[in-house]
Amino acid sequence: DAKTTQPNSMESNEEEPVHLPCNHSTISGTDYIHWYRQLPSQGPEYVIHGLTSNVNNRMASLAIAEDRKSSTLILHRATLRDAAVYYCMLRTGANNLFFGTGTRLTVIP
Amino acid sequence: EAGVAQSPRYKIIEKRQSVAFWCNPISGHATLYWYQQILGQGPKLLIQFQNNGVVDDSQLPKDRFSAERLKGVDSTLKIQPAKLEDSAVYLCASSLEYSGVIDTQYFGPGTRLTVL
Numbered sequence: 001d002a003k004t005t006q007p008n009s010m011e012s013n014e015e016e017p018v019h020l021p022c023n024h025s026t027i028s029g030t031d032y033i034h035w036y037r038q039l040p041s042q043g044p045e046y047v048i049h050g051l052t053s054n055v056n057n058r059m060a061s062l063a064i065a066e067d068r069k070s071s072t073l074i075l076h077r078a079t080l081r082d083a084a085v086y087y088c089m090l091r092t093g094a095n096n097l098f099f100g101t102g103t104r105l106t107v108i109p
Numbered sequence: 110e111a112g113v114a115q116s117p118r119y120k121i122i123e124k125r126q127s128v129a130f131w132c133n134p135i136s137g138h139a140t141l142y143w144y145q146q147i148l149g150q151g152p153k154l155l156i157q158f159q160n161n162g163v164v165d166d167s168q169l170p171k172d173r174f175s176a177e178r179l180k181g182v183d184s185t186l187k188i189q190p191a192k193l194e195d196s197a198v199y200l201c202a203s204s205l206e207y208s209g210v211i212d213t214q215y216f217g218p219g220t221r222l223t224v225l
Contacts, residue, residue: 032211043200043216044152087151095165099151
């Protein structure tokens with residue numbers, strides 16, 4: 001059973017906001033939501049994480065639905081360097097984590 | 110600060126051969142992870158170490174995969190014997206503390222294994 005569901009791919013114009021959705025309908029109360037991104041031929045890179053409240057950092061914002069069954073990663077102004085595969089990951093406990101299949105983001109100049 | 114180092118970056122072997130991957134985590138990071146990433150999929154956790162002890166290896170195919178982290182620093186992941194379905198990128202990651210659900214993982218560039 002997939003714990004997270006993400007669209008396979010999305011496109012965005014450069015300097016436009018991007019909203020990357022993740023569905024995690026089976027999330028439990030103690031699961032944290034993490035986002036990582038992976039550039040070609042590199043390992044994943046941490047983006048942001050949250051539990052219940054919306055979160056902001058210098059890279060992105062994370063909006064978490066009130067029922068926590070979905071979340072959205074928001075890139076406020078997409079740049080060409082943001083082209084990557086974005087993974088939504090659920091983590092319950094220190095050693096129970098699950099990466100989804102990811103969304104490939106293409107940024108159009 | 111140096112990142113997570115992995116070697117080799119690429120490896121091609123015949124099925125039934127053995128192979129080993131090496132990982133050097135960020136200095137001072139207590140927790141080390143090994144992942145398998147098959148093409149088109151997200152990373153799958155194989156094993157997690159806290160210092161030199163195994164925290165979780167429930168996803169590690171122990172009949173052919175083994176891993177160790179001597180002295181709580183470097184780690185080696187071995188496959189013996191390899192199968193065609195082991196073709197994947199093997200990622201190593203480390204984190205500063207064993208803080209559970211919120212620790213940030215830092216990934217190495219990975220080793221791409223091709224089994225012919």
